[in-house]
Amino acid sequence: MNPAILACSLVVAVSPRWAYEDAYDNVAEGDWYIGETNDEAVLAWGESYVMMSLAAMYRATGDRMYLDRLARHIDGVLEQRDDARGVTDYRGVAAACWQTTAYQDEPYCYVVHSGMLIYPMAEFYLLVQDSGLAGVAADANETYADKAERFLAAAEESVAAHEDQWDPAGFYRFRADANFLNYAGEDLPFNQSHAMGRALLRLHEATGDASYLAKATAMAQWFRGQMSEGQSGELLWNYWGGAYQANGEDISHAAINVDFAALAAEYGVVFSEADVDSLATTFMAHVYLAHTSYSDFIGGGPANNPSYRPQIGRWLRLTRARTSVYAGVRELFEREYPAAGVGSGSILLGWANLAAYEPVHCPHFFYSVDWQDFGDYQQATAYGANVLTTPPALDEGCLIPLQANVPRPTEVGQWDDNVFHRVAEWTPTNDFEPHYIPYEPKWPFVYWQDGVLFQFTDTFVENAGIEVSYAGPSEPPTITTEAPGPLTLGVDPWVLDADATGETPIWWSVSADGLDVAIDYATGEVSWSGVSPGSYPFVITATNAFGSDELAFTLIVEEPDETTTGEATSDGTSDGTTGETDDPSDSTTGETDDPSEGPQTSSGTGDTTDAGTTGTVGGSASESGDTGAMTDGEGCSCNQRSDAPLSVLWLLGLVAFGRRR
Numbered sequence: 001m002n003p004a005i006l007a008c009s010l011v012v013a014v015s016p017r018w019a020y021e022d023a024y025d026n027v028a029e030g031d032w033y034i035g036e037t038n039d040e041a042v043l044a045w046g047e048s049y050v051m052m053s054l055a056a057m058y059r060a061t062g063d064r065m066y067l068d069r070l071a072r073h074i075d076g077v078l079e080q081r082d083d084a085r086g087v088t089d090y091r092g093v094a095a096a097c098w099q100t101t102a103y104q105d106e107p108y109c110y111v112v113h114s115g116m117l118i119y120p121m122a123e124f125y126l127l128v129q130d131s132g133l134a135g136v137a138a139d140a141n142e143t144y145a146d147k148a149e150r151f152l153a154a155a156e157e158s159v160a161a162h163e164d165q166w167d168p169a170g171f172y173r174f175r176a177d178a179n180f181l182n183y184a185g186e187d188l189p190f191n192q193s194h195a196m197g198r199a200l201l202r203l204h205e206a207t208g209d210a211s212y213l214a215k216a217t218a219m220a221q222w223f224r225g226q227m228s229e230g231q232s233g234e235l236l237w238n239y240w241g242g243a244y245q246a247n248g249e250d251i252s253h254a255a256i257n258v259d260f261a262a263l264a265a266e267y268g269v270v271f272s273e274a275d276v277d278s279l280a281t282t283f284m285a286h287v288y289l290a291h292t293s294y295s296d297f298i299g300g301g302p303a304n305n306p307s308y309r310p311q312i313g314r315w316l317r318l319t320r321a322r323t324s325v326y327a328g329v330r331e332l333f334e335r336e337y338p339a340a341g342v343g344s345g346s347i348l349l350g351w352a353n354l355a356a357y358e359p360v361h362c363p364h365f366f367y368s369v370d371w372q373d374f375g376d377y378q379q380a381t382a383y384g385a386n387v388l389t390t391p392p393a394l395d396e397g398c399l400i401p402l403q404a405n406v407p408r409p410t411e412v413g414q415w416d417d418n419v420f421h422r423v424a425e426w427t428p429t430n431d432f433e434p435h436y437i438p439y440e441p442k443w444p445f446v447y448w449q450d451g452v453l454f455q456f457t458d459t460f461v462e463n464a465g466i467e468v469s470y471a472g473p474s475e476p477p478t479i480t481t482e483a484p485g486p487l488t489l490g491v492d493p494w495v496l497d498a499d500a501t502g503e504t505p506i507w508w509s510v511s512a513d514g515l516d517v518a519i520d521y522a523t524g525e526v527s528w529s530g531v532s533p534g535s536y537p538f539v540i541t542a543t544n545a546f547g548s549d550e551l552a553f554t555l556i557v558e559e560p561d562e563t564t565t566g567e568a569t570s571d572g573t574s575d576g577t578t579g580e581t582d583d584p585s586d587s588t589t590g591e592t593d594d595p596s597e598g599p600q601t602s603s604g605t606g607d608t609t610d611a612g613t614t615g616t617v618g619g620s621a622s623e624s625g626d627t628g629a630m631t632d633g634e635g636c637s638c639n640q641r642s643d644a645p646l647s648v649l650w651l652l653g654l655v656a657f658g659r660r661r
Helices: 003-012 016-024 043-061 065-079 111-131 144-161 190-207 210-224 251-266 273-287 309-320 323-336 345-356
Strands: 288-290 364-366 371-373 377-380 386-389 398-405 410-415 420-426 433-439 446-448 451-457 467-469 507-511 516-519 526-529 534-544 547-557 654-660
Touching (some): 016 043, 043 111, 043 345, 065 144, 111 144, 144 190, 190 210, 190 251, 210 251, 273 288, 273 309, 273 323, 288 323, 309 345, 323 398, 323 420, 323 433, 386 398, 386 433, 420 433, 420 451
Antiparallel strands (some): 371 377, 377 467, 386 451, 398 467, 410 451, 507 534, 516 526, 534 547
């Protein structure tokens, strides 16, 4: 293969999960803004995004190291709350909020800041409820449930601190007695209410409190009623509501609006999935210009403002409506915001969202005409050359990774048996570069050999057509690890080292309700502490870009019988004479399958360990998008893993009952 093509293919294979790990330690070794106050709004427009990114990564991976990191960041934020610091605002009140003097001389708590900071707290509570970790020790003092309840209570306190600002018409107001503000007593712009609106939706789910749902519903009704519909069915609105005026809201503040509306649709609150599709149309019709070019406003107009462009990573909840949104963001982030240089909380959140919403990849193949074969790639010989893909499921989006040399501006369209729908737009390149074609289940037409058809449209020039490489390997993972036979507590120590075939990199995850279990996401090494007799269900999952595989088994922990005299020591050996394992060679080491490997450690993420985790675990008001640790721009101005010691996993009686893909 052409070396240039090979080099590009390695870039495409990098999952956003790995990119996030490369980015997380960039600022203060993972501490980001821990220890800072909100006086200059760095918590509201910096730390909030870091916390949201950790919640997104937990949803993507199920790896509890992200819960541990998130808990540490939330605790850091709560330490800086006004009532915890003992500082008062302009009223002389030390409230459950985070004051700032970034926009005025008097200390004032903004609703939008509280909303941004408590949203991840409500998320933490819900994630713990779904994790099976509620009763597991998160650290020496609290279980995960303890932390979740404490964070939930703190979030509710902050909502109550702004109760006097709520207007039942569907928005919050600036406090009327804050006469130092330009808009004292007036309703907040949409984004500032919607930041709290997302938290209200999550709090209602967590508590069942009808007042939270009532506020969120009124807020959604107020917003939906002031949206206009464009010529292509897109939804358009202004920063402060009212009749739409071009070019509408900027794409940074709009990211909060979009996320609120899409989240409301998930709960069936005012917005529908049809509305989410219309918001995705807004993105494709006006915001997305090409793979590295984006409008600054939802209605078009000026483009590529460095404060606005990186904020499209916060639009990715729309991926469920249009895979094209994901493909566009992915191409931009891989080119313009590589993980190693990330110093912005909102760009970190963008990478986390790319991990959380990543569609499965699907390889392409060539249509039988309009191409000339050059060995490693094919060159278009006519206008409108085509490639196809066979999606794993016609009703689910997938992402086609390919290498292409694009000599002229090129539009990629998906055929629906009537017209080609624009799904991607590429500017010229000088060599092969990675690109993504999104398959949209919105137009599920099978054209040829079980494939959906895509067309490249440009101003064709003879002997200089677009060049596209052949698809690379696309094998999903298959777990090859077999469950060992019955073992006995104190006699048969084991460390489970999961393995799989398939394209690399492979990301490992494990779930085991109620157990203190961890897995090294890179190596598949499982560790568990707190062994006691019982029967426990485990699910180990291997994931790569092309799919996943699960190994489900029951862990049976048995007491030793009376003939057992030995007790296992901490290094996995037995000091008795009758307690041999099924494989004596393993019982003498108590180490991993590869005894040459010692405990894996690396630089930490602030603390030396991620609290409560056992085993090797992964451990200004404008968004500049540069590598500095800047805060992220919403103002109110109207593969590193943490150090953790390996613990021996006592797997006693692993009885496999199924592997499902």
